[in-house]
Amino acid sequence: MSIYQHFRPEERDFINQVLNWKAYVEQAYAPKLTDFLNPREQQIVKMIIGQQLEVKWSFFGGSAYTERKRALLYPEYSQNEDGDYKIKLYEIEYPNKFINLAHRDVLGSLMSLGLRREKFGDIVSVGERLQFYCAEEIGDYVRIQLQTVGRAAVQLIEQPLSESIAHEDLWHEKSVSVSSLRLDTVVATIFQLSRQKSQSLINSGLVKVNWTSIENTSFECGEGDTISVRGFGRGKLFSIEGQTKKEKWRISVGRQK
Known part of the structure; x- marks a missing residue:
């Protein structure tokens, strides 16, 4: 089974990059420091590197409260500290x-x-x-x-x-039922918009999923997706709890305060 089957097509380039970082650490027996990664990219690094013995990973963004972080991939025998993240x-x-x-x-x-x-x-x-x-x-x-x-x-x-100063990351979370996991439906639900308005925002390039612009209204959202809409803020699909007897999806979503 190909590793790419576990990810979305638009993530393929980043997956290749992570595989190259991993190969470098394995072959050079030296650490690899990345640029700042968003949370979705951090998740992909964790999934690809996994719990392997040969290559370890850690993240740091400058404080305990940061969202964007640099990744440090290193051989199993190495030790690291905050200064290594530069x-x-x-x-x-x-x-x-x-x-x-x-x-x-x-x-x-x-x-x-x-x-x-x-x-x-x-x-x-x-x-x-x-x-x-x-x-x-x-x-x-x-x-x-x-x-x-x-x-x-x-x-x-x-x-x-x-x-460093810390900002509180507060979310207003709720459990709702939706007809589908399409992006236009999820955006309309999180931000309390009409379906037509959410489609217009997506088609205009104003919606990002996991920090990537998505202009496809039928794009299927997944558990853990962060969705931002210019002018409306940020939301998140925390969990997908399954389907109801009426074939609706029960999901937990949140909007940042």
Whole structure:
């Protein structure tokens, strides 16, 4: 049985990448540090590497609360510590009495530097404080080049990882019955939209499943999928509990508060 049968077709390229990382560790007897991975990618790494004796895996994103994390694959005899993940933490100083900055402002400015999203970890906003994590190898470049966020002039202050701020990840969870596991149906259910509205959002490229844009309304959602809709926030399909006698699906879903 092919390993690809356990995953979605659009995940094939990432699966090949994980297999290459695994082969490198096995052949070079050396650790492999990845860029920042989203939770779905982390799950794929765990599934492929499994509980093998030859190659071990661990994740770290800068603090215990991060969502995006770097993976470290290493031979069984190796030991690792937080410094091995090569992560920098920056706090953004800006005139917060006059300007409000949000996650999207920071992400947009970081992406304008011409670097890949995978080089950056979480962007955390608590009150007026803003922090973000990035790979050590791009840290100095980002610190020098990022001078504005939105309309605000900013200064980046490097902080030790121990000074990271934590955001609470709160979900409003509910158990519901749906006619199918189609993306348009699940989106309509989570975000309390009409089926027509959810289809329009999907067709417009405004919906992501596991951080990948999906424009197919009939895409079948699976247990553990994270679904984000631009302008509406983030939801999750926590579990699929089976079908009812009327052939409806009983599922547990949540929407981030």
